[in-house]
Amino acid sequence: MPKSLSKLVFRQHWPLLLGLLVVLVGAGVFQGLSGTQMWHSQNSPEFRQMTIDHELHYQRASHQYIDGDGRRYASKKAFYRDYQQSLLQLYRQTPTKKTNSIRGMFGTGVNAYYFVIAMIAGIAMIWSTRRRYLNEFLQGVGYRRTQIYQQQTLLYGSTTALGVIIGSLANLAILAGSIPQRYFAYFKWSFWLRDLTNDVLMAVMLLLVAGLLRLTINNGVIVFAFLFAMYLDWWLPLAVYRQSGTHYGANFLSRNWVLGDSLVVLLGLAAWVVARWLSHRYSNEQRQQVILxxxxxxxxxxxxxxxxxxxxxxxxxxxxxxxxxxxxxxxxxxxxxxxxxxxxxxxxxxxxxxxxxxxxx
Known part of the structure; x- marks a missing residue:
């Protein structure tokens, strides 16, 4: 790919690329700040007393306190020590059976904002190109539509990956700087990097699928609504059968993360190949058509x-x-x-x- 094309495409799209990077990093910062606030709220004396009042029941026969799960404690202090050592930990001691993840509840879970932002970025990538007639300018210089699309997806995909990585690092840094280290007792870099890989691949895949749909459907609002619905209820057979959005398929792929990531990569690659083929078929006469x-x-x-x-x-x-x-x-x-x-x-x-x-x- 000629360097001049990459420079031209970057100059055309740099405001959107910069905005995409800032928003993704901001999503990570927001998750860290909200997770920190939630943790300190649940570590406050008021919340501790409320938890003790609602969770503990004194049993006169054994002279012990029993919580809602049936665990026994010699005193309220013993309950609170266990509460601090287990429930206030940012990561789980053992991976969950459903997802094989040690992600917890205080700003360490899946950041769905990354995925929503990636969908919008994929739609905006095609929308801005068509609205400003950017491809027509580059074609006049001598480049093919397929070359232009390749360079666009390379820039947007790398920006999305970079934004998710920096945002996740910022989230971790905020949590580590605001919460005592003893509450990171079960943190493992191997699990954290694996979860980060999942998030990056999922975000880039959604960006490519959004771009493909926007090349096919000439309405960004409909594309986003469709993507968001499929993201929530993508495991459609069970969603139909149980009449609710299910996560059984997602949980299976999380437990088998090599298979899950492989499917995400294949889906993203297929979307990119089809979109690359469709990119040279568009003409301005199709602007009024719903499906191009x-x-x-x-x-x-x-x-x-x-x-x-x-x-x-x-x-x-x-x-x-x-x-x-x-x-x-x-x-x-x-x-x-x-x-x-x-x-x-x-x-x-x-x-x-x-x-x-x-x-x-």
Whole structure:
């Protein structure tokens, strides 16, 4: 890749790249500050007394105190010592069975802000290019769209990875500087680096998938809503069956993190390859189209209908207290397909509806 292209793309996108880096680092700082505040709040005498009043029950027969989990203590001081040594620790002593992670609750858990920011960055990458006609300028200089897209994703992907790394280090530094070291008793660099790798790969993958969807769907709000819905309910078969957002698939991949990270890398790479192929097919005449590639309209409708159907079925079940989750999802999915066809293809039977929508605007 010629150095001049990288310089040109950087000059075009540097405000967004700088903003992306600042926001990602800010998300890490915010997590550290909020985690520190939560820890000090739960370590305060007021919270300690409230915990003792609600958790401990004195048993006259044994002259012992019993907490909500059935653990016995000789005195309130013994309970508080155990409370400090276990519940106030920032990391778990042993990895959880569900996720095989030692992440705790005081600013050390998964920072979902990283992933939401990465989605928005992937959408903004394509949006800014089209709105300012940046590709047309670079094409006039002699570069191909595929070259331009490669350089854009390289800059945005590396900025996202750097932002997550710096933000996670800032989070750890804030916690270490504000909370006594004895509460880091179970911290392990190997687990921390593994979790950081997971976060970086997930953020970059979501950036690439968002870019692919934005190249396909000419509406950034719809792309973000679809991505966010799939992020929350990506393990769709169980989500449909149990009528709730589940984490069983995510927990399995967390326990088998090599497999999980491999799937994330493959998905991100596939999104990049397809988006690279789509990048040279776009023309300014397509700006008014909802789905830019005609051959992808039906697959995109079917894909978009899944989270739409899940959301509608959850609303229906909540209102009617329905027990037949699969049946309600099937009905909701059909309604979602019909609605999306009416929105994208604009058949004759729906034209009157869109005329009314245009009048309301």
């Amino acid at each position: 590639v005609a051959a992808l309209r039906l697959p995109v409708i079917l894909l978009l209908s899944l989270p739409v159907g899940l959301l509608v079925s959850q609303v229906i079940n909540g209102l009617l207290a329905a027990e037949h989750g699969l049946i309600s999802f099937a009905i909701s999915w059909i309604l979602g397909v019909v609605g999306l066809i009416a929105w994208i293809y604009r058949p004759k039977w729906s034209q009157r509806l869109w005329q009314m929508v245009a009048m309301l605007r």
